[in-house]
Amino acid sequence: MSADALFASIAVATGVLVRRALSHLRYDAATLENKINATLPQTQCGLCGYAGCRPYARAIATGLAGINRCPPGGEAGIEKLSRLLKINTTSLDTSRGVTKARAIAVIDEVHCIGCTLCIQACPVDAILGAAKQMHTVLSRDCTGCELCIPPCPVDCIDMRPLPAGIH
């Protein structure tokens, strides 16, 4: 066997090994993202600065974001993340928001003009209605993200404490 052929086969073998190792790494990043996402409360409020829980999970998994940017998760959430990632806990970044008890959005149906803006804003499709028809919140599915409040042109959405019977 000539030296060229030897080098070529070594190069190919190394390439295969590196590829495999990399695919393993990618696989790990994806599972880590899933694990982190499973820890996040799925409020989808975007207070962390990302467009939902999964993008934030991705940012944590790739080292782009700290674990203290999720107000709905609160200190308990930070502790869970620190345990998962085996890193130290940090206190919640309150510039992102403060932890509140879970509340649900309630539309004042007398004043709703049926503009559908809240429906478009809801990240979990928990608002029901159609153009020029009254809208209502499916309280069982509302995560309390408050994203429907700013777009409402008539300020007819309020956050109310969780009624009994809805966990």
Add this chain to the structure above:
Amino acid sequence: MRKLFGFHGGIHPPAHKTESTVRPIIHAPLPSRLVLPLKQHAGEAAIPSVQVGDHVLKGQTVGTPASKMSAAIHAPTSGTVIAIERHAVPSANAHSDVCIIIETDGKDQAIDFTPFPFAEKTRAEVLDHLQAMGVVGLGGAVFPSAAKLSADHGQPIHTLVINGSECEPYISCDSMLMRERPDAVVNGVAFLQHLCDARDVIIAIEDNKPEALAAMETAVKQHGGGFQIVTLPTMYPSGGAKQLIKLLTNIEVPGGRHAPEYGVQCFNSGTAYSIFRAIALGEPVMTRIITVTGNVRTPQNYEACLGMSFRELLNLAVEESNTDGHIVGGPLMGYRIDSPDMPLVKAANCIIATSKKLFPPAQPALPCIRCGQCVEACPADLLPHDMYWHAKAKNLERAADYSVRDCIECGACNYVCPSRIPLSQYFKKAKVELAVQAKENAFADASRQRFEQREQRLARYESEHTVSLAGDTHKAPTGASDDETALKNAAVQAALSRARARRTSSS
């Protein structure tokens, strides 16, 4: 004699049962007011079927079952519904719940109770009847009996265990029931045997209740159903369902599994009695027998209307003036309540008035020295000292790894702990938190799914939109002139300001 197999752990606390067993069961007088919680069972609360102002008769359904995992609630006497509102109910965490409040009229007028034609009905019809009669397990968990009997575990039941162990100190309601009304209990057992289609029936009673044993033995002989009565050595907690099954059959039901999966079904003797009344007499569960004991002059068992306040019961037994608190249930598994102004519910088998002499105040807990006595006492074969470590550190996952969910909260570990650590309190709390966490996780999973489905939908719209735009290159954009747009915008603004004005004026 049946061979007994024993179970791990257990303790021998002083029984304190003789105080309340020297007097017969007395019918408590009708109270002037009854508070009936809509949730007196595991599962979903009943739905009120009466309205404020309605006149109700004894035995009338006032709450209908909300689902399979629910049971009906009945008026224990005649009277008028004066309110349906939240009221303090007996619970470990000072809970209030929606209750139907009835002002009784003293006439005790009843609906017609007609015996249920058991032999002519299908099994499903009998179970529906039991649910409509509000029959729930009276052993403590108040699990709806119909739901328990209808669950399919893919396994025929070979053994029916009737739990008359009543192993917890102070409580004597089952013992007195078996002593005074053994025939009714045995007939109830026969109905249960039929419903379970069980070959063997074992009635288990601890040897510290010789009168109950004798009465039940006579009743079983007279009945001729071939039920076996087994005398258990007195040991706490031999009345725990899994412990009792292990003791009698040597079947060890693993954590997270249920006895019927192994061919064994277990019912409390009080439940058998309710089933007898529901079928043979057509009477719903309107009363229960409760032991009123502790720091009272005449400790005894009362058959009282559900909804009667504990305070009235304590007055009947003449509470001593130096009483400093009350426990609902036994001293090991029961809980303290702030005030006895709470209604008697299906689950309440005992109320104990406490005094400094009977229940000396708890000494401060000392650090765990890992002596392992709790491990030896634990009837569920757990490692309480390790679970305590993790539960205290709020590391729920680790506590769950040590099977804290399998803790039966019997309190045997607290009893033996030389450092007087209230171990089972930590486990109770951890179990509740784990259950809450499981619910939250389920909600988060559902939210994630909704979020992801929405993202997919939006992406699909986006791609469809691009495709349709590409196909319509020759079409001009909408032909609204600037004037028209301005007019439209003005109209929208006017509508918005009108809506705002309406809202501010109304609020």
